[in-house]
Amino acid sequence: MAQHFLLTAAARSLSLGAIMRMSDEQAHAKFQAIRWADNGGEPFCPVCECTKVYAFTTRPLWMCRDYISGKYLGAYAGEMAWKEDNRRVANGAQHQATTAAVLAHPVSRVWCCYWQR
Numbered sequence: 370m371a372q373h374f375l376l377t378a379a380a381r382s383l384s385l386g387a388i389m390r391m392s393d394e395q396a397h398a399k400f401q402a403i404r405w406a407d408n409g410g411e412p413f414c415p416v417c418e419c420t421k422v423y424a425f426t427t428r429p430l431w432m433c434r435d436y437i438s439g440k441y442l443g444a445y446a447g448e449m450a451w452k453e454d455n456r457r458v459a460n461g462a463q464h465q466a467t468t469a470a471v472l473a474h475p476v477s478r479v480w481c482c483y484w485q486r
Contacts, residue, residue, distance in 0.1 A: 374404045397429050427453055 374380060380403050388396055402410040413420045414433035421434040455463055 374406075377403065377406070379403045379406065 380400075383399070388399075391399065401412065405412050408420070411420065412422050412424075412431040414422055417433060419433060422431040423434055424431050455466075458466075
């Protein structure tokens with residue numbers, strides 16, 4: 370199993386004080402360069418190792434363009450929109466709302482067989 374990027378020598382050499390003096394953008398760029406040092410600091414998908422990724426505009430995350438089938442993309446986008454709208458809601462309240470919605474909803478025909486590929 371590969372070593373976590375925060376355990377590498379480059380990450381361990383960073384001091385907490387140096388990180389605290391960085392702006393959010395500088396810290397993000399530094400950790401991005403450390404995380405994907407094997408690829409020159411450019412993000413890639415850890416699952417399929419392709420370099421075709423896109424960045425979320427609302428949060429500093431990347432997603433593989435090939436990882437989600439077009440069949441599920443609309444449902445996944447709806448889920449991400451819900452998560453973005455409810456990100457400041459307490460975890461317990463999110464859990465209760467999600468559990469209530471799942472228990473009240475019939476078996477999904479959209480997501481059937483998704484995990485069986």
